[in-house]
Amino acid sequence: MIVFYFTIVAISVSLLLPSAEAAVKKYQFDVVVKNVSRLCHAKPIVTVNGRYPGPTVYAREGDRVIINVTNHAQYNMSIHWHGVKQLRNGWADGPAYITQCPIQSGNSYSYDFNITGQRGTLWWHAHILWLRATVHGALVIMPPLGVPYPFPWWNADVESIENQGNTLGLPPNMSDAHTINGKPGPLFPCSQDKHTYALEVEWGKTYLLRIVNAALNDELFFAIAGHNMTVVEIDAVYCKPFTTDALLIAPGQTTNVIVRANRAPGRYFMATRPFMDAPVPVDNKTATAILQYKGVPTTILPLLPRLPTPNDTDFAGAYLDKLRSLNTPQFPANVPLTVDRRLFYTIGLGMNPCASCVNGTRLTASLNNITFVMPTIGLLQAHYFGIKGVFRLDFPDKPVTAFNYTGAPLTANLGTSKGTRLSKVAFNSTVELVLQDTNLLTVESHPFHLHGYNFFVVGRGIGNFDPAKDPAKFNLVDPPERNTVGVPTGGWTAIRFRADNPGVWFMHCHLELHTTWGLKMAFVVDNGDGPEQSVLPPPKDLPLC
Ligand code: C2O
Secondary structure: OOOEOOOOEEEEEEEOOOOOOOOEEEEEEEEEEEEEEEOOEEEEEEEEOOEOOOOOEEEEOOOEEEEEEEEOOOOOEOEEEEOOOOOOOHHHOOOEOOOEOOEOOOOEEEEEEEOOOOOEEEEEEEOOOOHHHOOEEEEEEEOOOOOOOOOOOOOOOOEEEEEEOEEEEEOOOEEEEEEEOOEOOOOOOOOOHHHOOEEEEOOOOEEEEEEEOOOOOOEEEEEEOOEOEEEEEEOOEEEEEEEEOOEEEOOOOEEEEEEEOOOOOOEEEEEEEEEOOOOOOOOOOOEEEEEEEOOOOOOOOOEOOOOOOOOOHHHHHHHHHHOOEOOOOOOOOOOOOOOOEEEEEEEEEEEEEOOOOOOOEEEEEEEOOEEEOOOOOOHHHHHHOOOOOOOEOOOOOOOOOOOOOOOOOEOOOOOOEEEOEEEEEOOOOEEEEEEEEOOEOOOOOEEEEEOOOOEEEEEEEEOOOOOOOHHHHOOOOOOOEEOEEEEOOOEEEEEEEEOOOOEEEEEEEOOHHHHHHOOEEEEEEOOOOOHHHOOOOOOOOOOOO
16 A cells, blocks of 8 residues: 655744854765555655655755755656755755756756745745655755844744644545644554654743644644634745734645743644535544643643634634734835736636546646646757747746636536746746636645745635736735745635746746646746846756756
């Protein structure tokens, strides 16, 4: 039996030691298959350096990071540095067949990139097939040496914690369990002690938890019994701090929270389980880890936190409304106030005929009714070297035919077509993209991730986007800035960004199932004037297909 481990949130503890002034951080990643036991079974999984979750990469803003990946596994591999902007350097972005050919078994590739203008928690994951289930880890970006965090009680000498999460399970939606830091917790069989992650805290100290939703297919709630969390950063951008008893995090997103260990010394569960407000089956089981006060005997039974109910749309909406950019003179929110290019993409699920499938049909997904077909060489190479016949630049700016997107369930065949169709965007133009969920087959929430950019989430609503009325309600002052955003079930989300990063940039639903079904496309952003505004030349060790 093959079991996929769905990583969701991992937790590990680290000391923020002042590092040497080293501006180059080097890592060696060996991709190897290793036996890991969970839920009473041992299974071989693909790992980096034999670890699940994989090693944490530490860097400071402004650093150059070089990660040499050697593939010892029998699977083709590529690694994506999720959220790193990769300015002019798509060669280091990582999605297989988008910016590079995969690293074949026995080969190596050095991902060589700079961290510019980002600080906080990002992460890395395999970006080919479903391998990110086990091949992922955190990427921690600290401020430059001597630069404080913008929160008075938070300084580089304070002990900090990374909090990542992991799930494990079976695709498509019947996972065995979610996990925290690769461990499902004691509510699952064979998971006492060794398969429970415990985070030891000292009374009176303040901790920074870095939370990554590395789950393949589930948006998650997360809470800690007895402790509030202060959200201070999302997707490696500082936000206006606010306090909450639970948080919502979609696959691909990261959230940093401050937690004070100031409650009665004891043991408290940290718990995570899915948010799902559409009629779609989901793994509802709760994964747990333990917040353990130092000196408290481990025989004490921990308390469970109250998590929102799995379909709590109201909690989700209220939580998302609290997310605002910090927007200070030092960390401004440079929201594009004018729009050069307006895009409107509908998200559709559907059934397509399939001769080789058991029941003659196959589930598909599309954007503007187009199911994306993966090319067989990297799109960035095709673009950079002008190789013809690999992709077309005719992805439509809006659906060819408008319809009542979120009306009664639609099963009619809208004539979904397949193609490797990309959208061309002028250098430095400002783009507004409205992502509209539809009731084709079913409404559902979709976390969309854009490579190469952060964007501002200027608006969100339920039902059909109204171009006459809705823009008046956009937040153009302090909208959250991020790289992954949830499109609400039966609703829409509007994002804006300035296309100042030339290259080929993937955009896709971060639910692995939907990506697989074709819910993806890519932008080709032109070069600007001269070499400083153009894609860099490819590195010598770029893998061949
Ligand atoms: Cu985290 Cu293209 O993905």
